[in-house]
Amino acid sequence: MELIVTPNIADPDGFYEELISAQRDMSEEQAELMIAKLVLLLANHIGDRGVLSSAIRQAAGDTANADATPVLNGAAGAVAAGPAVWVDGHAVPN
Numbered sequence: 001m002e003l004i005v006t007p008n009i010a011d012p013d014g015f016y017e018e019l020i021s022a023q024r025d026m027s028e029e030q031a032e033l034m035i036a037k038l039v040l041l042l043a044n045h046i047g048d049r050g051v052l053s054s055a056i057r058q059a060a061g062d063t064a065n066a067d068a069t070p071v072l073n074g075a076a077g078a079v080a081a082g083p084a085v086w087v088d089g090h091a092v093p094n
Contacts, residue, residue, distance in 0.1 A: 003054040 009015050023031040
């Protein structure tokens with residue numbers, strides 16, 4: 001299995017809203033713990049060490065460039081990922 005780096009979340013706006021809502025009344029420390037737990041739950045669900053290693057490398061490499069950090073964008077279900085915005089599965093330059 002390969003790491004999927006193209007948009008693959010059904011209802012990305014709904015997902016983003018649910019994620020933000022879950023943290024709304026949390027302190028910063030509680031929100032960070034929740035995200036850490038979510039990462040571990042999803043890593044366990046994925047299970048494939050190669051995919052997990054690829055995700056770690058990509059996430060770690062992207063932290064040096066804040067513009068490359070994938071962010072869900074509320075506008076029309078777009079997902080920002082580095083130099084492009086993904087809309088309906090197609091890269092549109094920022």
